[in-house]
Amino acid sequence: MRVVIVGSGIMGLSSAYNLAKLGVKDIVILEKEYLSYGSTVRSASRFRVHFWTEENSKFAIESKKIMVKLSSITGWNMIITTGGYLWLLFTEEQVKAFREKNKMWERLGIPGEFLSPSEIKEKYPYIYTDDVLEGFFGPQNGSCFHNYVAFGYYKAAAKLGAKLFERSPVERVLVENNKVVGVMLPNGKVEADVVLLTAGAWTDELLRGLGIELPTEPERKEMALTESYRYFIEPLVIDFGTSAYVGQALKGEILGSIEVPVKSGLLPLENTLDFLVKWAKAVYKRFPVLRGAKIMRCWSGYYSMSADSSHIMGRDPDWPEGLYVAYGDSGHGFMMGPLIGKLLAKNILYGEVDELMRPFLPTRFKEGKLVPEKLVIG
Amino acid sequence: MSALRVKEPTIGSSGAVVTIKVNGISIKGFTSESISVALYANGIKSFDRSKKLYRPRGFFSLHPQARTVTVNVNGMPAMNPSEIYLTEGLNVYTQQKRPLSVRFFESMIDTSLLHKPIVKNRLLWPIALKFIANSINNPELVEYETPRAVPTIVEKADLVVIGGGVAGLSAAIEARRHGLEVLQIDDGVELGGEMLCDELEPPGISEPGCIFARNLRKKALELGVKVLTRTTFVGFFEDAALAFSPYPPGGGTSYLISAKAYVVATGAVDLPCIFANNDLPGIIDVSSALKMLNMHGVVAGKNVAILGATERGLRLAEHLKKYAVNTIILDKSKGGAGKDAIIDGVKEIVAIGKDRVEALEVKREGEELRLNVDCVVCATSTNPDIRISAQAGAKIAYIKGLGFVPIHDPFMRTSKNGLFVAGGASGSPYGILHAIEGRIAGLSAAVILNKKGAEAEREVLAKEYGSLLQKFGISNLKEKVFKSFETGVIPDEKIAEPPTLFCSGPRRDAFICFCEDIRLWDLHRVVSVYGFACLEKVKRATGIGTARCQGRLCLVNSALYIAHIASLSPNVVGIARQRPPAISIPINVLANMEVNKT
Numbered sequence: 001m002r003v004v005i006v007g008s009g010i011m012g013l014s015s016a017y018n019l020a021k022l023g024v025k026d027i028v029i030l031e032k033e034y035l036s037y038g039s040t041v042r043s044a045s046r047f048r049v050h051f052w053t054e055e056n057s058k059f060a061i062e063s064k065k066i067m068v069k070l071s072s073i074t075g076w077n078m079i080i081t082t083g084g085y086l087w088l089l090f091t092e093e094q095v096k097a098f099r100e101k102n103k104m105w106e107r108l109g110i111p112g113e114f115l116s117p118s119e120i121k122e123k124y125p126y127i128y129t130d131d132v133l134e135g136f137f138g139p140q141n142g143s144c145f146h147n148y149v150a151f152g153y154y155k156a157a158a159k160l161g162a163k164l165f166e167r168s169p170v171e172r173v174l175v176e177n178n179k180v181v182g183v184m185l186p187n188g189k190v191e192a193d194v195v196l197l198t199a200g201a202w203t204d205e206l207l208r209g210l211g212i213e214l215p216t217e218p219e220r221k222e223m224a225l226t227e228s229y230r231y232f233i234e235p236l237v238i239d240f241g242t243s244a245y246v247g248q249a250l251k252g253e254i255l256g257s258i259e260v261p262v263k264s265g266l267l268p269l270e271n272t273l274d275f276l277v278k279w280a281k282a283v284y285k286r287f288p289v290l291r292g293a294k295i296m297r298c299w300s301g302y303y304s305m306s307a308d309s310s311h312i313m314g315r316d317p318d319w320p321e322g323l324y325v326a327y328g329d330s331g332h333g334f335m336m337g338p339l340i341g342k343l344l345a346k347n348i349l350y351g352e353v354d355e356l357m358r359p360f361l362p363t364r365f366k367e368g369k370l371v372p373e374k375l376v377i378g
Numbered sequence: 379m380s381a382l383r384v385k386e387p388t389i390g391s392s393g394a395v396v397t398i399k400v401n402g403i404s405i406k407g408f409t410s411e412s413i414s415v416a417l418y419a420n421g422i423k424s425f426d427r428s429k430k431l432y433r434p435r436g437f438f439s440l441h442p443q444a445r446t447v448t449v450n451v452n453g454m455p456a457m458n459p460s461e462i463y464l465t466e467g468l469n470v471y472t473q474q475k476r477p478l479s480v481r482f483f484e485s486m487i488d489t490s491l492l493h494k495p496i497v498k499n500r501l502l503w504p505i506a507l508k509f510i511a512n513s514i515n516n517p518e519l520v521e522y523e524t525p526r527a528v529p530t531i532v533e534k535a536d537l538v539v540i541g542g543g544v545a546g547l548s549a550a551i552e553a554r555r556h557g558l559e560v561l562q563i564d565d566g567v568e569l570g571g572e573m574l575c576d577e578l579e580p581p582g583i584s585e586p587g588c589i590f591a592r593n594l595r596k597k598a599l600e601l602g603v604k605v606l607t608r609t610t611f612v613g614f615f616e617d618a619a620l621a622f623s624p625y626p627p628g629g630g631t632s633y634l635i636s637a638k639a640y641v642v643a644t645g646a647v648d649l650p651c652i653f654a655n656n657d658l659p660g661i662i663d664v665s666s667a668l669k670m671l672n673m674h675g676v677v678a679g680k681n682v683a684i685l686g687a688t689e690r691g692l693r694l695a696e697h698l699k700k701y702a703v704n705t706i707i708l709d710k711s712k713g714g715a716g717k718d719a720i721i722d723g724v725k726e727i728v729a730i731g732k733d734r735v736e737a738l739e740v741k742r743e744g745e746e747l748r749l750n751v752d753c754v755v756c757a758t759s760t761n762p763d764i765r766i767s768a769q770a771g772a773k774i775a776y777i778k779g780l781g782f783v784p785i786h787d788p789f790m791r792t793s794k795n796g797l798f799v800a801g802g803a804s805g806s807p808y809g810i811l812h813a814i815e816g817r818i819a820g821l822s823a824a825v826i827l828n829k830k831g832a833e834a835e836r837e838v839l840a841k842e843y844g845s846l847l848q849k850f851g852i853s854n855l856k857e858k859v860f861k862s863f864e865t866g867v868i869p870d871e872k873i874a875e876p877p878t879l880f881c882s883g884p885r886r887d888a889f890i891c892f893c894e895d896i897r898l899w900d901l902h903r904v905v906s907v908y909g910f911a912c913l914e915k916v917k918r919a920t921g922i923g924t925a926r927c928q929g930r931l932c933l934v935n936s937a938l939y940i941a942h943i944a945s946l947s948p949n950v951v952g953i954a955r956q957r958p959p960a961i962s963i964p965i966n967v968l969a970n971m972e973v974n975k976t
Contacts, residue, residue: 034912034914034915035910035912035915036918037914041918071503080503081507082504147918147919148919151908151915151918151919155908166912226962226965227456227925227926227962228429228514228516228517228925228926229455229456229516229517229518229519230512230514230516230517230518230519231511231512231514231516232518232519250507250510250511250514251514251921252514252516268616270615270616271615271616271957271958272615272616272617272618273615273617273618273620273971273973274617274618274973276615276968277968277969277971277972277973280965280968280969280971281968281969283965283969284965284966284969285969288521289519289520289521290519290965291521291524291964291965291966291969292454292455292519292521292522292524292628292964292965292966293519293964293965294456294962294963294964294965295959295962295963295964295965295968296925296926296928296959296962297924297928297957297958297959298957298958298959299957
């Protein structure tokens, strides 16, 4: 059996690795630019387990278990840190909603901790807390090094025989007799029994080519990064008022983002000064110690946003046989990637639909069984 | 006067003598010079310790964008010593100590944190993590009163000329002559560029370079070109173009730029030579050596080794000889010998010294030499400064002999509409070519703004340009650029070995990136073990080009080295994507901006 995977981000690579581990010999990964060009290497490289819906939280808990083991599986140091996520809350409603959710999180074994402004000050003296009502701290969350996650998965998959072809943009999926038979490249076709679309923000176009419409669309997000400073910001700090977030990489760069209004679609991967200034204003207020810090670089990437802000994986039985997807992750695909690949591999090979995976099938939109995820960061 | 200072500074009018404190000790300097120059003149060459290995580091280049070292100034951490000019009572601290605890963890942090047994262990890793975070030599942030922010200034012009050297000045003059409103942005103290540092007659010009440059400057100012000095053009955002002047230190002034056309005349970058211990303080680039001598009256050393018998290298030697400096030129190619003070056929160089370069061990065919030197100048090759043109979206290609160049036509148009290149930024080597290219670029800007007569003048100049290229023997190289522009096809160029490489194997002490301590060995491993030969991937695996100098000093060397060991064309390896800002901007400055003002 030949599996063609379109896209070499975390979704494609972890699927490739898991398929290869289960014995698939003929795996071809097609990438339109270079390894992990799309969203994976542009991500904020964080993982968390606290989601608004139980389905996503459960999924993330299992995914994290794989993530923290990746260093020993792949041999690349994932540079896992668990500094936690700190949400700064400003209104009674926000606090109430988080208290309500924490009951669910406690039940799932991932209780968070509510901190008063003075407790925040004590733990993280560099945060301005005068206008903060309360903080919610999720100690189970953390960061890893996104590039090595991608490269590690790739190397592990390649060792098991998966082949990567870069600069091979797939133009469309070929279907005969309601069964996928391959994909079309500019210079010829690649035959396949199974086609897995993991092309992130570019997946919509490929699906549309098959007459399949799912409620997803790309949204450009921007990020900025300072020069390196001594490591001191352990958690990822999320300002629920401005939607800005700030975190520090172990190597010292302080990075973050803020939401700016933007048209959806595949906008050019440029940056706006508007974004940079808005983020700087948020940081200026929240982190007085960062006022003298220097912003060194900014970049942009896409969130593949789905209608309910949860990822889409698997297949719809109405689709041509052999067609699978994993995308629409709405900004948290990087952290879900390890488990998505694992479950999808079993789904493709044995038709097995894991209980964790079931809520995220593409059929949920026509069945009206959405997984409305409200905790989207950035 | 210190031993290295041989004459009064010639730059500016405000050359007053002031006293500053460096690590508590008073030294004297001039207000016209940056901290880097003042410290160097007083024999302080090591400013900082490197990020992972705590090796002593001085500046390699005085260019504000080539920022590889930081110092603490008046309590403000991580300041750029080449950007801050002296004022009375300035308090500078350089980092000289190396914590003992680091030595143990050095082995864990020395290679971009890859492949170490301890990090694969899930139980040991969290413990190691804490130590590693503390062992990385990053400056500590402290809270300080940031200078009162200057409100954003909006600058509108027909043409913005980025760079104030010979090419930029020539462009500004021509455009101004045709009635364009011209804004010139330069990061130096005064306009004139590198030719301001040339006391000799450059090829094809019948007066000393400094006089030629000053005359051009005078003409531009007389014609009413608007000038921003000590200001860096930061880049093109989707919604705005931004320039930034880092004064007062710790804060700065931001300019929102809007223009109909841009001429990029940012000059060329001297590439660091790659050899063992090439990161030692006292190893600098040729443009800094010239600048220190002819602007600040400071010689680079008493015994100077110049790497590369290139036009620039020989020119520096000639300058230094006037001040009784012993110079020796080392060159890779054979056949330079016979001329005095040139050692040819050099195969390998090892620099020796504790916290500064003290000697060079040179291997050439059948012979090993030891040279006692106090300064090494890298002059083997340059690459156009492509930061701004690449960021704007102009197509970049590697042309052997010119480097990675923004491809353009004889009218200096790039593949990006309204963006022109000229001078060193377009790959041309000589001042006389920079002048004519600048003029053509200025006329091209006038043409797209429909100024009468500009097109006819440009035709005439383009002919003259063609014959000048012939005369200086680079017409076949430039033809390749023009052809690539015309056809859109990027040539398949091969290189045998990077011209900057003086090293036979992938050594662990030959540095390619001074910011992140990345060595030939790291690059070699990523290419040979992991099979990554595309610069974007190597960048992500090693961190090359991601730190303070934003790849100004390392990306071209890396691309050429990877092409060399993987036997690929540098055009296949590619150059990593360039993004704004070109120079780091403090958060307090950005936070005080109002973008919607335009």
